[in-house]
Amino acid sequence: MPVYEYRCTVCGRKTSLFLRSFREVAEPSCCGAGMVRCLSSFAYHKSEATRLEEAGDPDRPGADYYKDPRNIGRWTEKKFSEMGMEMPAEIKEKIAASREGELPAEIKDL
Ligand SMILES: [Zn+2]
Numbered sequence: 001m002p003v004y005e006y007r008c009t010v011c012g013r014k015t016s017l018f019l020r021s022f023r024e025v026a027e028p029s030c031c032g033a034g035m036v037r038c039l040s041s042f043a044y045h046k047s048e049a050t051r052l053e054e055a056g057d058p059d060r061p062g063a064d065y066y067k068d069p070r071n072i073g074r075w076t077e078k079k080f081s082e083m084g085m086e087m088p089a090e091i092k093e094k095i096a097a098s099r100e101g102e103l104p105a106e107i108k109d110l
Helices: 046-055 063-067 074-082 089-099
Strands: 003-008 014-018 033-040
Touching: 003 074, 074 089
Parallel strands: none
Antiparallel strands: 003 014, 003 033
């Protein structure tokens, strides 16, 4: 169950969505406009890290951060912690597997 964070392009409000699968597409809206996806829960996408770097958000780590597999899932852990939620076992397992170099099948080919 991937968790995606979306940001309103108008007011900047952020919201997290829980999707049932990696293939499910969500199109949340705010202020009568679409929202852009910020970071996937298993972010190991260079393009995503690059995009964040270009956006110049000081709170986000640079691309090198995501090249270290030990950092995979840190954001997800932080978000669940911030929300006061226990991370589902399925996500814990996928993060643990990703840190061992076993990326989920859904993102292996990206
Ligand atoms: Zn908005």
